[in-house]
Amino acid sequence: MKFASKKNLNLKSNKKDGELCLVSPDLKTAISVASIAPNLREALENWEQYLPAFQQAEEKLKSQSSSGFKFDQNEFHSCLPRTWLFADGSAFINHIKLVRKARNAALPETLETVPLMYQAESGEFLDPNSNIPQIDFSHGTDFEAEVGVILDYVPMGTSPTEALKHIKLITIINDVSLRGLIPAELAQGFGFFQSKPNKILAPIAVTPDELGSAWKNGRLHLPLNINFNGEVFGRPQAGEMHFHFGDLISHAAKTRSLAAGTLIGSGTVSNENSKVGCGCIVEKRTIEQIESGAPKTPFMKVGDQVHIWMETPAGQNIFGDIKGSCFQYPGPNAKS
């Protein structure tokens, strides 16, 4: 099943969570399932209970009865418009090696045994087709193309193997990052905060079965497509994760329970083979520095557009598109 959250100002339930919908496998039609569950986040609190009704609605959608409508992704929020916890891992060790090299920072001794993880903003994911606000060009606005999994309730102390069973949905993420703010922030010793602003999710989250054999060993074995200003920027394989999602979930749940609706991120998809390109600008800059002594690609400027999506081997778009351009944020008092 493919889930999405439609913008709808007439909702009786909280508008910020959107109207829960099911989308057809070809992304052509959708059907509202708001009568079954108030929204996707709360549906995850009682997922098994809601499943039979969702499956019935899915049958209706596939039979193309009159209750479906044309799916236009511009009318949708991020698949999960907001949630309690976004714990973002960094499971592609190649990315860590490159980025730390660029910052002249040492590699952690536990690089291959303990995942890196930080808690990211999750109170408002921007719309998938929304533009990315830039406050100050010196902040070094960058994108990070990631895979994410969405969970039901995970008890504290859950093992990596058990953790895999809590993955109910899979999506893709743009973990927007402000590279210029990271060095000073990390020097303070408390980790990222201002350097990690609001994120963007794809319009669609899918159940693991939708991915067929591409979903195995807690990893999504497909390339992630990243275009920048209409040109190919990267096609890295998302399956090349050092830690799998069960490892990341278990790490997150070591000393806390994870609320239903928790999103776990893979970290920027990054491959050892640099010919596949990159999932973020900072990696490209690092490679340029290594190859030619200086970075060439600037961070995002106003008007620059990033497009992130994933396809089946047959070329079917799976999660819809994350596609937005950088714009100058007019300040807190501007009229919207």
Next chain:
Amino acid sequence: MKFASKKNLNLKSNKKDGELCLVSPDLKTAISVASIAPNLREALENWEQYLPAFQQAEEKLKSQSSSGFKFDQNEFHSCLPRTWLFADGSAFINHIKLVRKARNAALPETLETVPLMYQAESGEFLDPNSNIPQIDFSHGTDFEAEVGVILDYVPMGTSPTEALKHIKLITIINDVSLRGLIPAELAQGFGFFQSKPNKILAPIAVTPDELGSAWKNGRLHLPLNINFNGEVFGRPQAGEMHFHFGDLISHAAKTRSLAAGTLIGSGTVSNENSKVGCGCIVEKRTIEQIESGAPKTPFMKVGDQVHIWMETPAGQNIFGDIKGSCFQYPGPNAKS
């Protein structure tokens, strides 16, 4: 006004958010206001709109009409049972100096100009009278007594002065910390995660006017009471913040908007005058180390109890009690 969230398994709205109630100034009676707003977090999305109805209910409560019931804080969740963002500052510089000394860590160069802040768990605040799970004694379970403010929506880029206007409620917090996990976690460079498990809020959050002249310059000028195993542990003045709450909010909102319901923490209340005692064990251990060459007070053991509360100068408990003992967590598969 004093707000609280009652445990109620018969709620039509989401049970995890509790039933919104108003509590009388003397904490003797309460009244349900669930018919006005679904819960405290969502009330903050339209605070000004709900205020007149809350004020009417408050009048009813004060007139002791029959609709009130006896307030028993054991029947209540944390005042805000869960929320989108808990951004925890560290505004008491004395605490930073002592704790870094204990860790042999350098002080950040921006100590007095840029607040330290991390994003804490907020998907489930434990009940105020609930016990604190201990997975492993080597984790070094500690409490941190803090003041917190709860906000309506704050646009990105809001100034410290403007930020003060977004403070709708004030409460107190136990920012449970696992000291034994901090050094290895900070050495990884991504900040706190496993070392900062689920937090606990007081049962009551109050509007600033309830605090009279004790609320001024963005700070709460009253001592915070901390007892450990029934003995006085600390009575530090909460007004001794270096950064005020407007500074902390503005710092949090520099590159993101803050969702309505955001909680901002002061960091452990800590005074330069060590005679007032401490708001957490690690500070006491550091002082012991400085004075006698070695820490004496162990971190929390199973059965140890911490009690955190605040009173008006006349001795009236303001927020109710955060009071819980450490217990051995039985693991993810134990029957509850």
